[in-house]
Structure formats: C-alpha cells, structure tokens
Amino acid sequence: MTKFSFEVTKTCAQTGARLxxxxxxxxxxxxxxxxPVGTAATVKAMTPRELTxxxxxxxxxxxxxxxxxxxxxxxxxAGGLHRFMxxxxxxxxxxxxxxxxxxxxxxxxxxxxxKFQSHLDGSRHFISPEVSMDIxxxxxxxxxxxxxxxxxxxxxxxxxxxxxxxTHRWAERCQAHHTDGDQVLFGIVQGAFFKDLRIESxxxxxDMNFFGYGIGGLSVGEPKPIMYDxxxxxxPHMAADKPRYLMxxxxxxxLIEGVLRGVDMFDCVLATRIARNGTCxxxxxxxxxxxxxxxxxxxxxxxxxxxxxxxNFSRAYIRHLFxxxxxxxxxxxxxxNLRFLLRLMENVRQAIREDRLMDFRNEFFSxxxxxxxx
RNA sequence: GGAUGGGUUCCCGAGUGGCCAAAGGGAGCAGACUGUAAAUCUGCCGUCGCAGACUUCGAUGGUUCGAAUCCAUCCCCAUCCA
Numbered sequence: 001m002t003k004f005s006f007e008v009t010k011t012c013a014q015t016g017a018r019l020x021x022x023x024x025x026x027x028x029x030x031x032x033x034x035x036p037v038g039t040a041a042t043v044k045a046m047t048p049r050e051l052t053x054x055x056x057x058x059x060x061x062x063x064x065x066x067x068x069x070x071x072x073x074x075x076x077x078a079g080g081l082h083r084f085m086x087x088x089x090x091x092x093x094x095x096x097x098x099x100x101x102x103x104x105x106x107x108x109x110x111x112x113x114x115k116f117q118s119h120l121d122g123s124r125h126f127i128s129p130e131v132s133m134d135i136x137x138x139x140x141x142x143x144x145x146x147x148x149x150x151x152x153x154x155x156x157x158x159x160x161x162x163x164x165x166x167t168h169r170w171a172e173r174c175q176a177h178h179t180d181g182d183q184v185l186f187g188i189v190q191g192a193f194f195k196d197l198r199i200e201s202x203x204x205x206x207d208m209n210f211f212g213y214g215i216g217g218l219s220v221g222e223p224k225p226i227m228y229d230x231x232x233x234x235x236p237h238m239a240a241d242k243p244r245y246l247m248x249x250x251x252x253x254x255l256i257e258g259v260l261r262g263v264d265m266f267d268c269v270l271a272t273r274i275a276r277n278g279t280c281x282x283x284x285x286x287x288x289x290x291x292x293x294x295x296x297x298x299x300x301x302x303x304x305x306x307x308x309x310x311x312n313f314s315r316a317y318i319r320h321l322f323x324x325x326x327x328x329x330x331x332x333x334x335x336x337n338l339r340f341l342l343r344l345m346e347n348v349r350q351a352i353r354e355d356r357l358m359d360f361r362n363e364f365f366s367x368x369x370x371x372x373x374x
Numbered sequence: 375g376g377a378u379g380g381g382u383u384c385c386c387g388a389g390u391g392g393c394c395a396a397a398g399g400g401a402g403c404a405g406a407c408u409g410u411a412a413a414u415c416u417g418c419c420g421u422c423g424c425a426g427a428c429u430u431c432g433a434u435g436g437u438u439c440g441a442a443u444c445c446a447u448c449c450c451c452a453u454c455c456a
Binding site: 035037038039040044045060062065092094095097098099101102103106118119120145148150188214216217218219220221245246247248249250251254266267268269270271272273274275276277278279288290291292322323325327329330374 | 402403404405406407408409410411412413414415
C-alpha cells in the first residue's frame, strides 16, 4: 500500500478544480487524467509505444472480457497483464460491473453475484465480488474496481436504491476479499439520478475508506445537465484527499465540465470507437472524416494538434483510407482522437496550475462547436 | 460467316405476362456511437412530390385490358466452330 499515494498538489483559485499526482509502482499519474480504454488487453488499433508517444499515463482493461478470453490464469502465467500486453505503465481494471449493465439480457443478478452468458459462445459464467477480485488480482492491474451494479436511465427510485445498497454490500465484500499490497481498490458510488441516493452512496463509501472512488451509473443516456447536477450533488460528500474517477466519460466538453466539478480521473471508449467509425475530435468540434466534403481537403485533421496523424496526413488521405476500408485509417484516427483528449487534459492541468481553468474552458468553447459534439 | 448463351436501375445480379420502380449484394450519401457483445449499427439510395404522378429493364415496331417478361427486326457482348 505504501507504494501507492495520492496527493492534491494544487487547487485552481478560479474554479476549485484539483491538480494531483497518483503514485503507483508502475509510474505516476498526473490528474486530472484521461485513461484510454483497452478492454481486451489492447487499446484498439494502438500499440503501447504509440500510447506512450501520445502521453498516456494509464490505461484501462476489463475483468469480464479478459476472464472469458484469454482467461486470467493465462495472463498470470504470462507474468501479469503489464507483461502480457507489454505496457509497463499503470493499468486500471474495471470489475465487470459495467457488463452487468451492458449485457442485460444475457445475465442474471442475485445477491451472491451475477450469472453471465458469454457473448462469445453462450457459455455460462459466474462473477461475484470475490470472483471479480480474484480475477483482478490475477491480472495484476495497479488499480482495481469494486464489482458494482450499474443502473440505466431512466430508472425508478426503488430500483436505484436496491442497486445502490447491493453495490455497497458488494463493495464491502470486495474490500474484505482484497489483500494484495501491490494493488489498490476503488469503491464505486451509485444512486442513479436521485440526489438522496447519490449523497447516501457517497457517504457510505467514504466511510469504507477506499483508496479512491469511482462515480458510476452516469453517462448512460441521460442529458448532460443531469449528469453535471449529480456530480455537483455528490462532490461535497466525497473524501477530499482521495481520487475521484468519473467512469465512462467522456467527450471533450464532458471532460472539462467534469474537472470543473472536482473529477480527477476519466475513461471513455468514445475516442477510440468513433475513431474506428470515421469520426474525429477537433478544436472546432466533431469532424466526420468519411464525409464527401473532405475529399479534396488537403489540410490536417486539426490544425491545433501535434499528433503523428496531424503532422503528416491530410483529411483527404484519411478519408480515402476509411472509404477504402484500410485499417490505417482507423489507426491514424485513433492516434489523433486519443492525443486530442490527452492534450486537452494537459491543457486543463496547465490551466489549473495557472489558476485560470474557467478562462481556459471559455476559450475552448468559444471555438468548439457544440452542435458538432456528442 | 456459323452455333450457343446473353444484354435489367452507378456496378454485379435476381426477376421470365399483372402482387415490379423492379429481390439481394456492392458502391455512394448521411446519421448514431460516452466504465467497448462495436474496424459496429441504422437510414437513404430512378425523378418530382403529401397523397400520388411521371420516366425506366439494348433499340425500334408489334401482340395484349396489361410487357423487364411474348413476337419480329436490328444493334451490341461472351464463348465455341470456320
């Protein structure tokens, strides 16, 4: 445990947003941080070297997916997830909790745990808080997430409360089952879109004293103002000296708005998913690079970007790659989108350092077209 | 020159008297995507429009209430024979 620490190093005088350092045995993470998602032990289309080049300090992977394939024992045999995927920086593993939510229809939740049917071959699997911890121990990620119950939007109060209380019970079980000193565990706040539940959840988890806290159950289809409202509701009840991780967010605007409301960590598949589908982040907003209007556009994807893609290739070329179904198109777009978010967070950190995050936010939105957002 | 098989909407390709503006692919165009069941999915795809109307199935002419589908002639294409 002593190998890990989190320290808030600076608070923005203009906004109260935090700058921090999360130390792990695999390196330091400078918060606020965006974490690329590598569900199946790979950030899709990206090599670890490329991730390092664009400034990624930590990536995510997934308990459920790696449990099904290739199996945590194989990864243990390989020397752990870091060695297996040749990524020597920090890794965070999600617990499989999100799959409890997203795989609705091929899973059944009970107090003991969740029965899944594999989306790969239909085979039956069981994941409980203890099983999730065991898998995550075998994987060896620096940061492990508690196994939680995520709810949809909308969701009624009774259902949200039941899911929240079960999440709390499961959080205790995860904590009780977690013994490995080379890994830390985050609890996850739930409570859907009810302020009373969100506050109750934040307090309950705070009292369990986790190393850090995920904020789950947001960005599941609700309007953004509702998500922001929930963040503002929760934040006063979160431990001030612990990292706060808004799970599954986000888009460029959500990252900025999240930091303003006290979030330290984010992860999101959006950047890499839309990249593979031919859409890119730019300082002006979303660019669907597949569109015909870019066929003769020989300028860079984003004239403010310093990534390999923007330094070397034109919109017309990237469009051509997508139209031709060439895998390099997905790679170049992924490099760019991830670099865009990582650079955005570098700028956010710099703005906090200079006590001008609100100015930065306003400058960003003065150019960024929200009608071309997500 | 002869034989055979063909010519269908951007391409390939089904359709062989009405249920056909015409299956299915592809291409094209657009949209979606937020702890990844996603290099995926959805919509549009003859023209104008609300209904509906109009123009299409190599060309021309014909048979029929009605033709992409039947007949005649012509023009092309493929393969084989000379």
